Amino acid sequence: MGDIWDQEDAWVRDPQVVRRFDSRHLDLTLVHSKEYVDYLRLTLPPAHAPDAAVSRAREKLGATPIVEVILAHQQPDGSWPLGGPPWFRVYPRPLMVLLEYGMYGHASVQRGLHYLLSTISGGRFVWPRHEAHDPKEYYVAYQGRSLQVMIKAGLVDHPSVRSVADGLVTRQRWDGGWSVKPAWMHRSGETPSEPRSSCWICTLEATRGLSAFLTRPSEIVDRLLIFWRANLNEKDVGAILSLADFCAAVGMRAGDGEVEWLRSLLRQARGHDGRFPTLPHYFEVLNRHVQWRLGAGSDN
Numbered sequence: 001m002g003d004i005w006d007q008e009d010a011w012v013r014d015p016q017v018v019r020r021f022d023s024r025h026l027d028l029t030l031v032h033s034k035e036y037v038d039y040l041r042l043t044l045p046p047a048h049a050p051d052a053a054v055s056r057a058r059e060k061l062g063a064t065p066i067v068e069v070i071l072a073h074q075q076p077d078g079s080w081p082l083g084g085p086p087w088f089r090v091y092p093r094p095l096m097v098l099l100e101y102g103m104y105g106h107a108s109v110q111r112g113l114h115y116l117l118s119t120i121s122g123g124r125f126v127w128p129r130h131e132a133h134d135p136k137e138y139y140v141a142y143q144g145r146s147l148q149v150m151i152k153a154g155l156v157d158h159p160s161v162r163s164v165a166d167g168l169v170t171r172q173r174w175d176g177g178w179s180v181k182p183a184w185m186h187r188s189g190e191t192p193s194e195p196r197s198s199c200w201i202c203t204l205e206a207t208r209g210l211s212a213f214l215t216r217p218s219e220i221v222d223r224l225l226i227f228w229r230a231n232l233n234e235k236d237v238g239a240i241l242s243l244a245d246f247c248a249a250v251g252m253r254a255g256d257g258e259v260e261w262l263r264s265l266l267r268q269a270r271g272h273d274g275r276f277p278t279l280p281h282y283f284e285v286l287n288r289h290v291q292w293r294l295g296a297g298s299d300n
Helices: 015-024 034-043 051-062 065-073 093-100 107-118 136-152 159-170 200-209 219-231 237-249 257-269 280-293
Strands: 178-180
Touching: 034 051, 034 280, 065 093, 093 107, 093 136, 107 136, 136 159, 136 178, 136 200, 159 200, 178 200, 200 219, 200 237, 219 257, 237 257, 237 280
Parallel strands: none
Antiparallel strands: none
16 A cells, blocks of 8 residues: 555545535534624734723634534544534534634633644644545645644644644645645546646645745745646635735745735636625635735735
């Protein structure tokens, strides 16, 4: 058996499992709720809200249904069950939601972080393989998602976390991305090229997860940006903002060629009413924050 990182395309979708997931998923609007957007408006720079206002917003978030569901499903060891909605199963998403909601000191968060750290072995967050449906294509994405949790929790200097980031960097592929693009991603009738191109989903999660571990100038960063030039969905506002935020994290600023390309895509993504077409309030707050990080002030 070869290296698991080179076998992501071996997974074949199980229609029964997919239907079960589709019928049980929680609406993303519960995660990106008005309470969450209001909290981001108060806490993401350049915002400077009074502590009392931030505390009230955090209390409102703690009382939302999504938090109740997450806390109720956490296991005694700090993990979450694999049989729940997709974001429960595939990524450490519940833990990330609690962190994004500002619940850093909550006992559930501390248990979740302890569990996730305990799964690191051989420079990887080990996938909890407890069922027949084993999505190998998600292994790289899982590393990226787990690293994002560690960044949010302020654990980027933890030696074990660093070892995961270093290992992920060494597995960057020939085209600048990560993980082999699975067969189901190819359009009907499309013949995969050789060597096989990388998976944009896994690469997006790796990009987000490595944002605190890379700086420019760097061949790794340059190759990654080349990948995104060729593969970025120019209508995916979330991906564009994530890549712009990555550029800010590695030291790039407004005026740099790649940054200006991304800023132009954000302008083009707005509808006739000047708003982003999906999750407009959420993406507007993120856009303001990312533009500030880039030293741009606005996306105009």
